[in-house]
Amino acid sequence: DTAVSQTPKYLVTQMGNDKSIKCEQNLGHDTMYWYKQDSKKFLKIMFSYNNKELIINETVPNRFSPKSPDKAHLNLHINSLELGDSAVYFCASSQRTGVYGYTFGSGTRLTVV
């Protein structure tokens, strides 16, 4: 009954590979997000979707492509992985107004070797 669940929790892959991270929320929230946390713990938003519509698309390489099949799911696909993509990726969700803050998943630690 986890509120925001991400899979996998750990992902180790070689440079040049393509990988996906999946996220699901059972809170009934309208909006979902992907954040990247780098090695210095800095959190930066990548994308957000509201009811399957892309709302935020920060300056992220186009090797990163989010997909939202419905408002409870937001997946992140990464093509041609690079060493610099190594980070922890967090999925989050919120009510439309954002007043209540976000609920975060437990993160996916991606290591590119």
Add this chain to the structure above:
Amino acid sequence: AQSVTQLGSHVSVSEGALVLLRCNYSSSVPPYLFWYVQYPNQGLQLLLKYTSAATLVKGINGFEAEFKKSETSFHLTKPSAHMSDAAEYFCAVSDRGSNDYKLSFGAGTTVTVRA
């Protein structure tokens, strides 16, 4: 765009001592303000939020924060630190009335608690 500054990337306190983490925002219009905590190898957990009701906000685990418009600050405090408070703390801000509900985070403050 909104931004937050957390003063002090690392705070070390003795068990039982006051914890004070500083956060300042940059905006002429008070935004929504949040404090999150991240324990090692875990996601972020909401500690408390300010959304324009009382300026003194109480959160979980004995933490509270005070919104001061004149100082554009939202500092987090806990009267008596516990070993379990060792974690990374993030201040975050969201524009009122924005249509993207984006949460922007400060750089974080690492709290260590000495026995």
